[in-house]
Amino acid sequence: MAELGKKYCVYCLAEVSPLRFRCTECQDIELCPECFSAGAEIGHHRRYHGYQLVDGGRFTLWGPEAEGGWTSREEQLLLDAIEQFGFGNWEDMAAHVGASRTPQEVMEHYVSMYIHGNLGKACIPDTIPNRVTDHTCPGGGPLSPSLTTPLPPLDISVAEQQQLGYMPLRDDYEIEYDQEAETLISGLSVNYDDDDVEIELKRAHVDMYVRKLRERQRRKNIARDYNLVPAFLGKDRKDKEKAAKRKVTKEEKELRLKLRPLYQFMSCKEFDDLFENMHKEKVLRAKIRELQRYRRNGITKLEESAEYEAARHKREKRKENRGLAASKRAKDDGRDGEFAAIEHLPGFELLSDREKVLCSSLNLSPARYVTAKTIIIKDHLQKRQGIPAKSRLPSYLDKVLKKRILSFLTESGWISRDAA
Numbered sequence: 001m002a003e004l005g006k007k008y009c010v011y012c013l014a015e016v017s018p019l020r021f022r023c024t025e026c027q028d029i030e031l032c033p034e035c036f037s038a039g040a041e042i043g044h045h046r047r048y049h050g051y052q053l054v055d056g057g058r059f060t061l062w063g064p065e066a067e068g069g070w071t072s073r074e075e076q077l078l079l080d081a082i083e084q085f086g087f088g089n090w091e092d093m094a095a096h097v098g099a100s101r102t103p104q105e106v107m108e109h110y111v112s113m114y115i116h117g118n119l120g121k122a123c124i125p126d127t128i129p130n131r132v133t134d135h136t137c138p139g140g141g142p143l144s145p146s147l148t149t150p151l152p153p154l155d156i157s158v159a160e161q162q163q164l165g166y167m168p169l170r171d172d173y174e175i176e177y178d179q180e181a182e183t184l185i186s187g188l189s190v191n192y193d194d195d196d197v198e199i200e201l202k203r204a205h206v207d208m209y210v211r212k213l214r215e216r217q218r219r220k221n222i223a224r225d226y227n228l229v230p231a232f233l234g235k236d237r238k239d240k241e242k243a244a245k246r247k248v249t250k251e252e253k254e255l256r257l258k259l260r261p262l263y264q265f266m267s268c269k270e271f272d273d274l275f276e277n278m279h280k281e282k283v284l285r286a287k288i289r290e291l292q293r294y295r296r297n298g299i300t301k302l303e304e305s306a307e308y309e310a311a312r313h314k315r316e317k318r319k320e321n322r323g324l325a326a327s328k329r330a331k332d333d334g335r336d337g338e339f340a341a342i343e344h345l346p347g348f349e350l351l352s353d354r355e356k357v358l359c360s361s362l363n364l365s366p367a368r369y370v371t372a373k374t375i376i377i378k379d380h381l382q383k384r385q386g387i388p389a390k391s392r393l394p395s396y397l398d399k400v401l402k403k404r405i406l407s408f409l410t411e412s413g414w415i416s417r418d419a420a
Helices: 033-038 072-085 090-097 103-115 118-121 158-164 195-225 228-233 236-244 251-257 260-264 266-294 302-338 353-362 366-384 401-412
Strands: 019-023 051-055
Touching: 019 033, 019 251, 072 090, 072 103, 090 103, 158 228, 195 228, 251 260, 251 266, 266 302, 353 366, 353 401, 366 401
Parallel strands: none
Antiparallel strands: 019 051
């Protein structure tokens, strides 16, 4: 019969009075350290259940042969003390562990067991990396070192420095952006009798001044990045002549205008590289389409593509010449009878070929057309200048004739589309 006062493991029946693990979910389930570490299960008890360490304070973590006979409770107090007071404060740590331990004993036990012992060898690496964390932001951020790091001075002559009011050693100008920014802090002083409201007000002034300095530095960086100073001095023209760039198309110019808000997030070089890569992509796509067209026509070698292009160019040239010849013959054949009704009327010689066709199709005399054209263009110019004008078109122009003439003048470029 088990002796009274002693505890036994429910799995292996070993005595567990010094140290045992009690299940917090099952009743009367207590295991020895060996069975607990092996994940023993019995009855409704499972290894993933919560547990409670039951220790009378007499259990030694390092075994009975360890020097000093430190109990588990003293070890726990030692770890609490090292976390609370820090390494090296052995007097405070000894007072926290208990009066039975001297500062020398606390130091020797911690160094021998937790640093040079097996636990220290397993947890502390041989070479300790640098644990200093850089909390500054990348370039241009709120805590960026680039805000305080001066830029290299501009490479300009003394006369140009005097023209700009530039001081190269300080990288400053005589007239900076927001020249009166320093007045925010010029009269500030720290007094011991300042209340909280005054302190916060002074901090707000300093914060406003720092923001103005950042904006000043940002403008300097933009001027450097986009070479605004050489552009002002006229030096960039020579550089542009030396470095001949590709011709920018109209579509690319429009796209650059649409993407202009991105300038604040990208440098000048990054923006140019973006469009350069987009141009390369466009060229590659066109080349791929050309190669696919060759493949559809049965061409598998580049040598054959040259002969194919030459033959295709000849075919297109012949088609174009035949079309021009046919249109010329038709024009010569029909010219005599096409304008027979209006060629003898006054004002016929003032009309262009397209206007002659228009007047002939509308059965409108050249003089009446010239009058209507003059009135419409004059009204259009007065509207563009902001002068109110009333329509004074002749009565012989009905809605159909007016609409046809307006459409013709718009297509010919005499008036803008909004006026039509």
